Amino acid sequence: MLTREELAEMDVELAHYEQKRGGCIEALKVLQRRRGWISDQSLAELADFLEMSVDDLDSVATFYNLIFRKPVGRHVILVCDSVSCWATGCEQILDYLAETLGITLGQTTADRRFTLLPNACLGACDHAPALMIDADLHGDLRRQKIDEILARYE
Amino acid sequence: MERPLTENIRPGQFPPGIVDYERAGGYRALRKVLADADPGGLIKTVTDSHLRGRGGAGFPTGRKWSFVPRGEQAVHPVYLIINADEMEPGTFKDRLLLEGNPHQLIEGIIIAGYAIEADTAFIFLRREYTLAEHRCARAIAEACERGYLGRDILGSGFSLDVYLHSSAGRYICGEETALLNALEGRRAIPRAKPPFPPVTGLWGKPTIVNNVETICNVPQIAEHGADRFRALSNSVDGGTKLYGVSGRVKKPGLWELPMGASIREILEEHAGGMKDGWALRAIMPGGASTEFLPADRLDVKMDFDSVEAAGSRLGTGTMIVLDDRTCPVGMILNLMRFFARESCGWCTPCREGLPWLVRTLEAIENGEGQAADMEILHRHTGLLGPGHTFCALAPGAVEPLQSGLALFEEDFLRHIRQKSCPWK
Amino acid sequence: MVTIHIDGLPYEVEEGQNLLQACLSRGLNLPYFCWHPALGSVGACRQCAVKRFKSEKDERGEIIMACMTPAEAGVRISIDDPEVAAFRKSVIEWLMLNHPHDCPVCDEGGECHLQDMTVMTGHAYRENRFKKRTYPNQYLGAFLNHEMNRCIQCYRCVRYYHDYAGAGDLNVFASRDHVYFGRGRAGRLESGFSGNLVEICPTGVFTDKTLGRHYTRKWDLQTAPSVCVHCALGCNTIPGSRYGELRRVRNRYNHEVNGYFLCDRGRYGYEFVNCDRRIRAPLVRTSRGVEQVLVSTEDALKSAAAMLSERRKVIGIGSPRASLESNFALLRLVGPKNFHAGISDKELEVLNLIRDVLCLGAARTPTLSETAEAGAVFVLGEDVSNSAPLLALNLRQLPRRKAEIAMAKVKIPPWNDAPIQRIAEFEKGSLYIASPCATGLDEVASKSFHGDISELARLGFAVASVLDPANAPGVEGLTEKEKIRAGEIASALGGAARPLIVSGAGCASLALIEAAANICTALGKIGGQPQIFFALPEANSLGLALLGAAGGLETACSALRSGRADTVVVIENDLFRRCAEEKAIALFDSAKYLVAIDHLINPTTSKADLVLPAAAFAEASGTLVNNEGRAQRFYRVLVPEFEVKESWRWIRDIMRFLGRSEAEKWHRLDDLSVAMAALNPLFAGLVSVAPDADFRLAGGKIPRQAPRYSGRTAMRAHIDVFEQPPPDDPDTPLTFSMEGDPRQPPPSLIPRYWAPGWNSVQALNKFQQEIGGPLRGKDPGVRLIEPIPQARTEYFRDVPASAPKAEGEMSLIPLHHIFGSEELSALSPGVAELCPQPYVALNPEDASFLGLFEGALAKVGVEGLTCCLSVRIVPSLPRAVAGLPVGLRGAPVFELPASGTVVREATDE
């Protein structure tokens, strides 16, 4: 069941769209913000609310890489792997993260602390290599800096 | 040197709030426009200013606006959409404008909205720009509070609502018609044209899509006129431009310069030249979907026509530098991986062709390349060209490949001959 | 028409049509995937690329997608240009990168559009040396197989299933080269039109599961033109057989009837022909109470002659599911006064009224395809999603028509699918529905309203009276709300071009039909061009009504009981499905002899003293009259090995045995058409329904077998390795052989779609005048009824009263099911899986008042007949109305509508 808070938050977003379904991406985001990811159950509840078929909604949800249809950790690390970051060494950064966290791209640590995902250019090329954790951007990465950064996320 | 776009931006600091923005002359242009009450005249001014779209394609902005049906034929609501999806690798210019001076964008939106008689505006912002999201949301709230947005703006009778839509990822959302589908809560598949968005866009209604930087230029044009804007430039295109450099240069960054500054000026004066120990091999002048220009083309002027004449595109004006210690095959592979991953999956050449290129490049880079692979790479640069695919993603994707094959042919062949990457 | 230039030659094409359609219409070969004439263009696959030149002097040209470009005067394009030909070849190469190349084990092989296009573009050698992507497949129910690895991402399946058929349980997921087409989770496809995916999918992702169970390649199927026997719409089909078994049914295009699609009842109902309840030889019972025994044909005819001798007073009971010829033969055997329709008197009355309305016509009845073009539609009392599925599929397109009109204003042609679909998705059609409870079409209707049958009829009468207040009878005692509703519907119909009223026999209500007719009369009076369309229950319901019967089953019963008759001949009809069991038993018990001619063992044949094995539709040729009054010929596709033949042949043989000279002239099917035409002017058109049996194409018959038909000597090797002459087929210009002229036969004789280079169903393009338009020649069938315009100007005046119900009394109404209500299809295993269990439907408030809930047992009583049924809660059902499904196996037959009682079944707790 969608909670009252979820519904209230969605109603604000949905009001801007000519059709209820227009707000489905916003609604997915609201739900993801509160629940971490979009489970089949969440999807079905939301489809019902939006008067869409479950598969219609899933067709949209699975298109977008930042809608998570699988469980993720408490913090999601998005590592930029596009050209400027690549040219300045994002592969080493990725290797280091994999080594430190013991996971590879697409995986979540056993303690559910981090999920590691590749991401398209973060628009921080002047500070390449860069990554994002949750809503925070971190640029000019070096190994030691990564340790410091990770420590900030429990 | 004048920096009308960025003069009020202090990187690393809070952006001007509405009071500071007004104090610096903000919203004056809006008041003037509302007082003139001449949307048609405003479109003409923008046309005369030679403002060309800063989203990559360089379409003349005033002309685009003029396609919205007016008068008898008018259909409402009319939508204005700000394309703030900035995801082109190597591009980071809109971030500065969004984070650094959101009121400038909002004033531009209201003025542009007035010109095209819009009823609603959306800022389509990429999800990862969380700081920008926060700052824009706040600026919108402030502008509403002051009566710059909402019903009957400053008593002019003109009304406009602005909403911020933060996206859920995918580069293709930046393509303007895919963006419309994303905003309608659909899969972001580009739309066939015709119908063109100015006539049949969001929810089937007239819609103008403009880049952030394009719209940020609007207040100054409205305030000071077309001549002044053209005078800012060193070329036929009007205004200043945000130029950026990333890669192994001493000072990667962004600078507002007269349109038509030379590559040399940008690279050597502003970015400080290559880092010590690294030499320049080539640049991509305007983001990941522009052709490489070799290191000897530093005198090319960075305006739409000059870069095109030199065999590339101005694109977003943010250049990526290829140095001598980076494998060009690896770099092109990285680009191709990006485009293959971001293909929407609608049309065959892009959905299937790009992954094939990726696998072929991977093989070459990993020392498993074959002589025939070169043929496949060459063939695809033509096959994925404009008109062959449904939208401009794939044609953009093969631009660096095509130029790369010409410029770095020997590097490709070396990979194949020696069955390994010479840079590894 | 405009002139365009293709590879230097001028062609006349329809202006504004897309160039792909134009090229195909002119007979040129241009490959394509994502485009489909019924779905329009989206430009996704990039296969239809051509080169366009600005002028004669332009030598470079530019590559464009033909499907996305309108044909305009002076356009110059090239298909053969080497650059664009190379591009098209590359498109196949890309599509093949991940395709498994599993043609040898693929059910689509041999009729695969992807195979055809691959050959057409010339892609032959593979340069890709990398691994292929693979997908998991899904279970999709009894009708379809899913093999996603063969997918070429043309998006047609979603565009058909989701956009066109309006179902929500299939879609496209993910993006880039990971796109997946299927359901969110494995499971049965919910749409009643899922089978069309088999023909929509250009490769082997969606294939026919029933065919797969006894698989045969297309070229090894013996095929012939046929007509669906599972409802009255008369969709054209192509059944295919091998080794004396029916193996599948495919769509046969008829522009005026079903177009490109079939419903699943029609596509998958065929397996009853193979079922083990078939009667293969004559059976005789020497006296009541003893077992039936097998006899030879000779003995069977002798017995028949004895049972039907001069001394006997014989009546006949015909059937709405038997051909016109068989019913006619029976009518001649027993005489018109003794010929009874095999349905209740009440149903016959309804059917006759419909026939009269159609013949004397307040309005013309449109063809099925014309229903999609109506300006406004009012569905009165009929659940067409279940009783006339393809009509429902057409009416579903009404929102789209609206969107097309809106987009035409900004110069977007109707084939430009995406922008139109985006609007259509949120549109409602100019569609108004008044039905007893919610129907599948309600979601696309502007307004829908549910009520008891008399209320619906009153609404209909009221609409007529709003339209023509001076002359149409008024309705007393309407509430304000009802008046507004009637006004709204009247103004929608009155303001529309070609408004359409849809009703039918589903509720077995005379008042509904009269109300529908009145609306048409009123519309006609105010200068409109109304159309009327009736859904009828069975494949030849209207044919039976046109033939004219002395009465229904009650009439037959009283004839027997009163001694006016003592012997009954029943053809292709199980009377136990038509009336209450006691009635049927009483009918048979009062007859001295019962002769039954049918193809399946059923309670009626079990009661018979003589049973003669009739040919099922696939083994017979004959004529059916659909609900539009269109007589259509169906042809045998297989020759049964046993003593099975058309009912009319059995009757003819009996008549000859009895020395009836009339039957001496009945040598072949055509002779019956001639006889019918001579006796009844309504049947004058019958002789031109299809070319007669003497028709020859270049001196030869039309082969039912493809030129590649394999194993024709081997398949009889256990008998004889020498080639046998093909079985005799005197009734038709078709032959059970592969010998024959390869040219296209006239439309009503097309046994399969094939053209050089086109092995898939898309070969149909080569048979149409314009792609998506009529077949070359003329679409099959002859309309027997063309009413004299405005012949009926009289209104029906019996407006039903709004009947208050007595305490505890319920209105019991019939409910129809696409799967289950029709007798024959329900015998196919796949369809049987989908038939509901018998139930009684109740409004939730009534249910709770009665202490009932979903699944509880209720006792239903009508006129002394009671039975126990499980309760199904249907919120849209009005109060004091209970719904009973029609025709389900295992449920008693109530004659509905009726008033009755529903109470809680006492259970010992």
Ligand SMILES: Cc1cc2nc3c(=O)[nH]c(=O)nc-3n(C[C@H](O)[C@H](O)[C@H](O)COP(=O)(O)O)c2cc1C
């Ligand atoms: C694949 C693709 C991605 C694009 N991404 C962006 C983008 O992120 N931001 C943007 O402003 N324009 C982007 N564009 C260009 C837009 O389609 C459109 O031309 C632009 O927003 C128009 O604005 P302008 O006229 O102000 O330049 C993209 C185009 C393509 C083909």
Ligand code: SF4
């Ligand atoms: S080129 Fe085709 S598949 Fe690629 S993004 Fe554009 S429409 Fe989608």
Ligand code: FES
């Ligand atoms: S048929 Fe034209 S692009 Fe698919």
